[in-house]
Amino acid sequence: MPMLLDPSRKYKRYIPLNLPDRTWPSKTLERPPIWLSTDLRDGNQALANPMTIEQKWRFFKLLVKCGFKEIEIAYPAASDTDFGFVRQIVESDEVPDDVWLQVLTPARADLIKRTIDAVAGSKKAILHMYNATSPCFRDVVFRNSKEKTLELAITHTKLVRQLTDECTAKYGTEFRYEYSPETFSQTEPEFAIEICNAVKEAWGRAGPGPDRIIFNLPATVEIATPNHYADQIEHFSRNIKDREHIIISLHPHNDRGTAIAAAELAQMAGADRVEGCVFGNGERTGNVDLANLAFNLYTQGISPNLDFSDLQSVIDIVTSCNDLPIHPRHPYAGDLVFTAFSGSHQDAIKKGFEAQIQRHKANAEKGEPQWWDIPYLPIDPADIGCTYEAVIRVNSQSGKGGIAYIIKQHLGLDLPRKLQVSFYQVIQDIADREAREMTHSIGEGSNVRAASYVELTSPADKTKSDVAVAGSWGVGVDSDISASGLRAVLSAVCNAIGDRPLPELQLNIGFGVKSTEADIADAILHTLKLEIPRKLSTSFFEVVQRAARDANYPLALDELSNLFARTYRYEIPGRFELVDFNLSSLEDKRKTIQANITVDGKPRTIHGEGNGPISAFINALQSQFVGEVTLSVKEFAEHAIGEGSDTVAASYIELLRVSENERSTAWGVGVDSDTTRVNYKAVLSAANSLDLKVREA
Ligand SMILES: CC(=O)SCCNC(=O)CCNC(=O)[C@H](O)C(C)(C)COP(=O)(O)OP(=O)(O)OC[C@H]1O[C@@H](n2cnc3c(N)ncnc32)[C@H](O)[C@@H]1OP(=O)(O)O
Numbered sequence: 001m002p003m004l005l006d007p008s009r010k011y012k013r014y015i016p017l018n019l020p021d022r023t024w025p026s027k028t029l030e031r032p033p034i035w036l037s038t039d040l041r042d043g044n045q046a047l048a049n050p051m052t053i054e055q056k057w058r059f060f061k062l063l064v065k066c067g068f069k070e071i072e073i074a075y076p077a078a079s080d081t082d083f084g085f086v087r088q089i090v091e092s093d094e095v096p097d098d099v100w101l102q103v104l105t106p107a108r109a110d111l112i113k114r115t116i117d118a119v120a121g122s123k124k125a126i127l128h129m130y131n132a133t134s135p136c137f138r139d140v141v142f143r144n145s146k147e148k149t150l151e152l153a154i155t156h157t158k159l160v161r162q163l164t165d166e167c168t169a170k171y172g173t174e175f176r177y178e179y180s181p182e183t184f185s186q187t188e189p190e191f192a193i194e195i196c197n198a199v200k201e202a203w204g205r206a207g208p209g210p211d212r213i214i215f216n217l218p219a220t221v222e223i224a225t226p227n228h229y230a231d232q233i234e235h236f237s238r239n240i241k242d243r244e245h246i247i248i249s250l251h252p253h254n255d256r257g258t259a260i261a262a263a264e265l266a267q268m269a270g271a272d273r274v275e276g277c278v279f280g281n282g283e284r285t286g287n288v289d290l291a292n293l294a295f296n297l298y299t300q301g302i303s304p305n306l307d308f309s310d311l312q313s314v315i316d317i318v319t320s321c322n323d324l325p326i327h328p329r330h331p332y333a334g335d336l337v338f339t340a341f342s343g344s345h346q347d348a349i350k351k352g353f354e355a356q357i358q359r360h361k362a363n364a365e366k367g368e369p370q371w372w373d374i375p376y377l378p379i380d381p382a383d384i385g386c387t388y389e390a391v392i393r394v395n396s397q398s399g400k401g402g403i404a405y406i407i408k409q410h411l412g413l414d415l416p417r418k419l420q421v422s423f424y425q426v427i428q429d430i431a432d433r434e435a436r437e438m439t440h441s442i443g444e445g446s447n448v449r450a451a452s453y454v455e456l457t458s459p460a461d462k463t464k465s466d467v468a469v470a471g472s473w474g475v476g477v478d479s480d481i482s483a484s485g486l487r488a489v490l491s492a493v494c495n496a497i498g499d500r501p502l503p504e505l506q507l508n509i510g511f512g513v514k515s516t517e518a519d520i521a522d523a524i525l526h527t528l529k530l531e532i533p534r535k536l537s538t539s540f541f542e543v544v545q546r547a548a549r550d551a552n553y554p555l556a557l558d559e560l561s562n563l564f565a566r567t568y569r570y571e572i573p574g575r576f577e578l579v580d581f582n583l584s585s586l587e588d589k590r591k592t593i594q595a596n597i598t599v600d601g602k603p604r605t606i607h608g609e610g611n612g613p614i615s616a617f618i619n620a621l622q623s624q625f626v627g628e629v630t631l632s633v634k635e636f637a638e639h640a641i642g643e644g645s646d647t648v649a650a651s652y653i654e655l656l657r658v659s660e661n662e663r664s665t666a667w668g669v670g671v672d673s674d675t676t677r678v679n680y681k682a683v684l685s686a687a688n689s690l691d692l693k694v695r696e697a
């Protein structure tokens with residue numbers, strides 16, 4: 001990468017701590033930390049438009065609901081809004097007895113006083129005071145020596161002690177004290193320890209248990225690798241006096257993008273508590289993301305003591321309060337984090353789910369835990385309120401495994417491998433041609449709607465109809481995928497008509513391949529008030545048919561299922577339909593069959609004989625075609641769908657047709673409760689796709 005300048009002459013390296021006997025690298029996280037949310041303070045101060053009181057309330061209630069027991073609710077001296085919000089909370093009955101309200105103040109007498117006035121009367125409050133301690137801040141911001149910095153902290157800690165004692169005496173508020181040597185990670189380690197020891201002495205009340213003082217050690221700006229922060233925390237933890245009288249709190253910012261790692265390693269190094277924001281809002285690149293940390297613990301089998309199980313509601317509230325979006329690839333919370341587009345990932349996930357079902361069954365029988373172990377999915381989406389819908393989405397990078405997964409999810413069909421390959425080609429063609437993901441979804445949750453885009457490709461016969469529609473594009477949106485397709489077609493027609501205003505579409509019905517010409521003519525009359533001439537309605541009918549059949553708009557999951565059904569004539573009536581049959585065994589175990597079928601709607605009885613039920617049926621069927629046609633089964637697979645009395649069978653047959661100069665194959669799919677009938681349905685479904693000329697009856 002070309003460098004504009006030599007960074008070694010501009011940026012100083014951090015000075016590593018000499019801690020060769022560090023112990024944290026061989027530790028693991030065993031329990032959740034004490035959590036403090038500073039969304040309403042550090043998060044809020046970083047917003048272009050700080051939250052309104054109403055937004056702060058909404059956020060506060062969310063934090064309580066998620067299980068936070070310590071919440072930094074404001075910097076009360078900052079503004080009347082912040083002060084007023086604290087007063088509202090204190091005077092409300094919305095604070096559970098076990099929740100501590102934390103408030104931040106600088107080491108300035110007037111602001112300390114105002115801060116304590118804000119929380120006076122609350123049940124439980126943590127008074128949090130900070131002053132920066134690093135050389136840069138001492139020299140540049142405060143123009144203070146080390147001694148003056150110590151004195152600032154000591155004097156104001158004593159003031160906090162005096163004023164909080166008075167407040168307790170007057171209003172009964174129970175106080176704890178938190179001190180932050182701001183810019184801790186850039187402060188000389190020995191000086192940070194010295195100032196904290198001095199603050200503890202000035203506070204005078206620290207002891208074990210509930211009297212513990214909180215030393216919050218911020219990486220105010222993240223300037224080093226996360227192992228360095230962990231070293232600093234281990235060094236502090238080892239050398240601070242009366243360690244058992246102290247809660248060591250972390251406050252990592254994310255300037256280098258490693259706040260999560262810093263927080264995790266520093267907990268391994270001995271920290272007890274973490275301050276941060278849900279989804280990592282905060283100054284510059286943010287505070288450490290508490291939801292991310294909580295989920296990381298959860299996926300290690302450690303309950304984080306925070307409940308983000310209804311993650312979508314949490315996202316909705318946090319984004320509406322911060323007025324900041326969540327990146328689609330944000331850990332755990334992003335829209336795309338459970339979605340696999342690529343074929344090899346989809347294949348592995350599909351196999352993972354199949355194997356897991358079997359494994360869990362066996363585990364359940366043995367009374368063993370049902371471990372989650374799915375390739376590419378570190379957490380079960382269901383645990384955070386997501387469905388598996390989004391896990392696999394299809395585009396041109398997708399493979400047969402992912403497509404088969406979707407068919408299984410939607411139709412319950414376990415496609416045999418060769419059929420997966422065959423259907424994959426169909427999907428690839430469309431995805432490549434459309435050059436976009438085949439999805440329909442717009443909106444979220446119950447508001448999801450389908451978007452359809454249609455280009456009318458069939459020119460109406462200008463000499464015979466009033467309106468030319470070819471080449472016109474239309475867009476349709478509806479909660480029903482079929483209706484959205486028709487809306488798009490109607491909108492395209494309106495665009496083609498041009499000189500008439502585009503009327504509001506109020507179509508409430510789904511149209512697709514099964515719609516009749518009369519239905520569509522009625523719909524046009526109903527929505528557009530156009531009584532289209534008969535010839536146009538015939539032409540338009542074909543356009544609607546083609547639009548539905550070609551899926552000339554993004555395909556959704558259910559569209560994909562529809563496409564499957566269309567391609568393999570699954571449950572779609574074809575030329576050949578089975579009515580009933582009579583199968584019997586001959587002496588040599590061969591089978592003989594008499595079957596009643598319909599050919600193009602007309603009844604016909606066929607007879608045949610073969611080694612088994614399928615070959616007997618095929619033998620009967622092939623006699624119905626003109627010329628020397630031989631049909632045989634090239635591929636065959638079957639399985640059950642459902643359990644107990646609801647079980648039905650699915651059959652997949654690839655039929656090979658050989659005639660004088662021609663060989664062709666087609667897949668057919670059948671589903672039926674009868675295990676013989678299902679195969680005949682599959683044979684006829686395949687025969688429907690072969691171009692066969694039928695003998696006169
Ligand atoms: C890393 C962090 O997130 S720290 C928290 C930061 N959050 C905020 O600042 C949000 C709220 N802040 C505010 O609304 C305002 O800054 C106020 C109301 C607190 C103070 O406003 P002002 O009195 O106008 O002062 P200003 O913001 O310019 O503060 C700078 C002064 O405070 C001093 N100061 C800064 N931090 C501290 C501190 N922790 N303790 C004592 N003095 C401090 C500075 O040295 C400077 O003093 P000077 O005026 O003698 O040079």
Ligand SMILES: CC(C)C(=O)C(=O)O
Nearest residue numbers: 130180182183218220
């Ligand atoms: C006030 C302190 C704790 C702070 O926000 C920081 O140092 O980042």
Ligand SMILES: [Mg+2]
Nearest residue numbers: 042220251283
């Ligand atoms: Mg901060």
